[in-house]
Amino acid sequence: MSEIEKTLPPEFLDAFAAIVGEANMRQGERILELDPGEDRHNLGASVVVSPATTAEVAAVVALCARQGVAIVTHGGRTGLVGGGISSPGQVVVSTRRLNHVERLDADERVAVVEAGCSLQSLQEAALTHHLEPGIDLAARGTATIGGMISTNAGGIMAFRNGVMRHRVLGLEAVLPDGSVYSDLTRVVKNAAGYDLKHLLIGAEGTLGIVTRAALKLEPLPDTHAVALFGFPTVAAALAAISRALAADTGRLRAAEAMWGSYFRYSAGHFGWSAPGFDMSQAIYLIVSLGGSDTEALQGELAAVLDDIQAEFPQTTAVLAGSVVQEQAIWRLREELGVVYRDYPDSPSFDVSVPLSELDSYVERITEGLAGIETGLAPFVFGHLADGNLHIMLNRSAEAVTGPMLAAVEAVLYRNIRTLGGSFSAEHGVGSKRIHALYDTADPVKLRLMQSIKQMLDPAGIMNPGKVVDFSRLSS
Template sequence: MIDQHPSQAGLQDAPAAVPYALLDDIRGVVGARHLRIGAAADVDPGTNPENLGAGIIVAPATTEEVAAVVRLCDRHGVPVVAQGGRTGLVGGSVSEPGEIVLSLERMNRIERLDAVERTAVVQAGVVLEALRQAAAEHRLEPGIDLAARGSATVGGMVSTNAGGVMAFRNGVMRHRVLGLEAVLADGSVYRDMTRVVKNAAGYDLKHLFIGAEGTLGIVTRAVLKLDPTPRATATALFGLPSVTAALDLIRLALDSETGQLRAAEALWRSFIDLTASAHGWSEPDFELDQPFYLLLALGGGREEALRAEFEKLFGDILERHPETTGIVAGSKRQEEALWRLREDTDIIYRAHAAAPSYDVSVPLSQIDGYVDRILTGLGTIDPELKPFVFGHLADGNLHIVLNRRGPLPTALAAALYADLAALGGSFSAEHGVGSKRIHALAATADRTKLKLMRRVKDTLDSHALMNPGKVLPLVPPPDNDSNRNGVEAHA
């Protein structure tokens, strides 16, 4: 039911499906300045313009304000879409008229950073780079890093169970969170702000909210583990004849006595050709003529010793794979240039607007065969398909971006996802499910898992108001096993 037209200026622009009385009440909670209605031209939509589809953005400043807003929305039956840095790639924060976007942008305080405990207590809107800089003052780091560090927020990273380049060593976000606070669908607040690693006091319920993408509650604060930062780092780029050779090199680097492996990033030939060309990158004694490249980073006590370790690694891998080539960054400028070759993935989308992307995890022993299989399968469907493949090789996370504009035939998803679960992998490594990958989850997940997920959702969000249309299908799948080995119906 729609309330009468309000006297307050601006509310007449609100979508008709949202009661004016609700907006009046929300404004009373957060203040008029923090309730934005209309086109919101001053707000960056992030990776998807549909993120701002609701046309209403409320920005609370405290957990109490978040809880009050959620209680009001529950009372009026209006869905809430929580948003952080809007960096997601699977439509996990898209919104539409009739919903309200709840932005955590104002909840951006680092409340406590303890160098002795090696912990940080942060609000959900804290940007990863801000936490990195604050921790660095104490020679600490969050233990997790990703290319969107300048805009991704802690709440969003918790909600998507973000991974990044250091996951092979430090785990994903689930392994970095000690304690958590979240607002539930009825406006009650779950608090478990534990600051210790050892905690065997009953069910560890915080894990319900990590990776739930805001469908079970809104993460408002978190306690994160911090790790010591190495005094020095060094980076090298290797050209290798195969994935097998790259995995051999990673194993050698993990066994290093001098440095600690911090990153092992894979760049297939088509990807590095594109990024190197876009950045005008070249080195006189390093040709881009190998089928595969591996970007390695070491951390340790002295930069000179780390570079010497790379020289030793180069000699060791040459004995096994004589075709190997390599280059070690001799300065911070060269190091940054090498990392741009891996991290500037926007180059793909400038060359191929709206290119479909996929984010899979494959057991290390299966990567070579998997990539060969998908390249053959895609080529059979369309000989013009030349996917860009790159990713976090040490943990088996591959990113695959097609040189084509979507939407694409369902056969492409079949080629990418077929047998992944049987191999022990996953169709979503670190980007989540969102709205784009619901069909893949419904088609590939164990039936009992889906039933349990549905029961948890129904229990914590019985009115389905928390980020609707994400992760779980609105209609439960049939109660049979006929599609257990299927693939998503839509790419």
């Protein structure tokens, strides 16, 4: 008898096939044909089903609820905190067939999309109307809208347009009992009682499965200009962001930071340099302005440099003069594989810190990590305008386990809540960060989260072992 037959009876699997069709259900070796994505444990489930409609999702969930079978929802499998891992006896519900842009109204500046639609697909659909989703991230080709809603994704434009929570006007979801919550409101103003969609946004599939959403869109600039700045201090970089936000020409679209060690590591790998550009600065910043005239935007970036140099003379910059040069600059920030090449599966962290605390925070963690082990150091980069820092270590995953990992997290998360920040800025909690949530969150918040989970999912079948520690519900 196979492991699947031991954990899920044949009649149960037959019922799945009747709902989604035999071709849209995978078992055994056929599951191994799928790409597990960012975590090799994502596809440990006994069966993967791919419904094509909300009704099919509801039927699958209702079946699992009757049998007490756990469900793990998958979108693009780009999550970094173990939010999609699954085990034998569980069912993975894939949203890959729920991939349509159902409606896009240019006058409303609203799109209604299915959960399995990729961010890039929505971007391309919106582009034909000179619009954009107002959110962007490096995994745009794979990350799905449902997954981004479920993790409350952020990205490079959050400082201006907010995170995913601020982009969602309405949504539809299947709840743990198989009932369908449907509130596809397409308007910003809605004061009609509790705004329950916010329970599902950021819940990482623990309270239900998002199936459709109505999203706000933003006007797309006609053109843009990009520059890479080098600053002697974080204060100089923050001053440049303030100056760019107040630009007379164009709107700030991105302010992506790389602390010196990460920048030099990445630049060395790609062989990047520019005449007269100082490669020894403390921090570097990619600044993108959007507007209607490329030459005017480039002039504005030059004006930003002049103004910042008046206060911080060591500041240097290089202006991208072509698409190729832009791509080379962005590659320095986005191609994280350069770190994984030398430090396989390097532990990574995702914190947010108020801007006034950024400099002291990075100084403190750099010193604290060095105190754990000689030579241990962070690669720091992130979305500087909103205080979101991504931190990777110059060690492989194998070298940072057990007590050492706990010591690293103690350094990174110490007083993070009292600073006004968060241990998880945009990656979520998943299975890997539950302990951090319980170590840092307000106890009243935890009790409320546990109460909501128990009310909506008393059997604990929705993405068990993620976000909420179900074993603590009675404590």
